[in-house]
Amino acid sequence: MSQLASGTHASTATEQHGHHIVPLAVYYRVFAALMVLLVLTLFAATFDLGPLNVVIALTIACAKALLVVLYFMHVRYSHKLVWVFGGAAILWLGILFAYTIGDYISRGWLPIAGR
Amino acid sequence: MAPETQAVAIAPEHGLLHHHFDDLEQQREATGLGMWLFLATEAMMFGGLFLAYTLYRWMLPESFAVGSKHLNIALGTGNTFVLLFSSLTMAMAVHAAATKNRRTMVLFLMVTWVLGAVFLGVKAVEWTADYHEGLVPAVSWHYFGEHPEQVSLLARHGEGPNHVMMYFVLYFCMTGLHAIHMVIGLLMVGIMILMGARGAFTQGNDQPVELVGLYWHFVDIIWIFLFPLLYLIVGFHSLGGH
Numbered sequence: 001m002s003q004l005a006s007g008t009h010a011s012t013a014t015e016q017h018g019h020h021i022v023p024l025a026v027y028y029r030v031f032a033a034l035m036v037l038l039v040l041t042l043f044a045a046t047f048d049l050g051p052l053n054v055v056i057a058l059t060i061a062c063a064k065a066l067l068v069v070l071y072f073m074h075v076r077y078s079h080k081l082v083w084v085f086g087g088a089a090i091l092w093l094g095i096l097f098a099y100t101i102g103d104y105i106s107r108g109w110l111p112i113a114g115r
Numbered sequence: 116m117a118p119e120t121q122a123v124a125i126a127p128e129h130g131l132l133h134h135h136f137d138d139l140e141q142q143r144e145a146t147g148l149g150m151w152l153f154l155a156t157e158a159m160m161f162g163g164l165f166l167a168y169t170l171y172r173w174m175l176p177e178s179f180a181v182g183s184k185h186l187n188i189a190l191g192t193g194n195t196f197v198l199l200f201s202s203l204t205m206a207m208a209v210h211a212a213a214t215k216n217r218r219t220m221v222l223f224l225m226v227t228w229v230l231g232a233v234f235l236g237v238k239a240v241e242w243t244a245d246y247h248e249g250l251v252p253a254v255s256w257h258y259f260g261e262h263p264e265q266v267s268l269l270a271r272h273g274e275g276p277n278h279v280m281m282y283f284v285l286y287f288c289m290t291g292l293h294a295i296h297m298v299i300g301l302l303m304v305g306i307m308i309l310m311g312a313r314g315a316f317t318q319g320n321d322q323p324v325e326l327v328g329l330y331w332h333f334v335d336i337i338w339i340f341l342f343p344l345l346y347l348i349v350g351f352h353s354l355g356g357h
Contacts, residue, residue: 021213022206031203038195041343045188045350053350057343064199065336072206072332074325079144082151089155093162100166104173 020077030071037064131320143322150326154333157296161337164292168285168344175281177272181265182282183348185250185258187241191346194237195338201230202335205304209328212311212321220324221312227331228304235297238290251287252280286345293341296334303327 037060044056070076075086136142172179208223242251249257259266259276269275307327310316316324 027206034199045347048352061340064339085151089158
């Protein structure tokens with residue numbers, strides 16, 4: 001954990017009964033990155049790229065969400081069990097999406113007897 | 116092994132430690148995991164709506180494009196900025212709580228609260244405009260009755276006004292559920308301000324602020340996905356004939 005505490009000025013209060021305090025400078029940089037990504041989303045929306053538009057928009061949204069989760073929500077500095085809980089949420093969402101979309105896409109692929 | 120020994124070991128802040136935990140670090144991690152478990156169930160709840168959105172957009176691409184065209188991208192962008200900024204101020208409030216800085220913590224919680232209220236205010240303005248345009252399913256739905264040219268545009272793609280209604284049903288369900296979460300967030304932050312001003316979280320017990328912060332950031336993340344999916348389907352280029 002200590003190798004992650006490469007912050008600048010907040011090292012005085014870095015480890016208090018076992019939880020990490022992220023230096024404010026990290027938050028400012030993350031917010032700046034979020035602003036850049038927001039501008040990037042709008043810029044990408046000025047082009048008509050067909051189906052690529054939604055792919056780009058969602059990629060940028062995932063990058064934003066990742067920044068919020070890792071830094072604002074402290075997951076980067078958290079216990080591995082937090083990673084397991086967060087990962088479980090994504091895994092189960094993946095199951096929900098994969099099986100339902102798989103069902104919808106593949107309807108009509110196989111002939112149904114008697115029809 | 117003797118309980119007395121442990122009690123001595125954590126003596127300075129023993130008032131915070133519940134008897135079923137070994138030490139404050141274990142208690143803190145277990146409490147934090149509880150919040151993460153709750154957020155995982157929240158992700159499941161929103162996930163159902165995102166899945167419905169995905170399927171219907173795949174089946175009715177033109178209707179979703181037409182529906183999205185009626186949202187105000189400027190207001191949506193402004194609200195995205197407001198929420199992202201509120202996440203920064205919330206992170207700073209959590210930081211202030213962890214470093215036992217009561218005044219700074221209360222100040223940033225108040226800024227966060229105001230930003231959350233601004234978000235809901237803008238949302239109310241948008242919904243009111245939808246109401247007057249006749250784009251609220253089951254409540255005020257008369258837009259396409261007044262715009263037959265839009266109906267014929269949809270008909271060229273084998274879609275119709277009822278399919279655009281599906282977009283707006285999902286729009287109001289998704290932004291509505293998100294807004295309910297914002298209201299709950301404002302209540303929680305408000306309670307944090309009142310309790311925090313009396314020093315409840317700056318004497319070593321800062322975790323409640325951190326947990327409310329996790330909730331706030333989660334609601335922010337939902338909006339990070341809602342914004343491009345609902346507002347930017349067509350973007351700034353015109354609705355093409357493709």
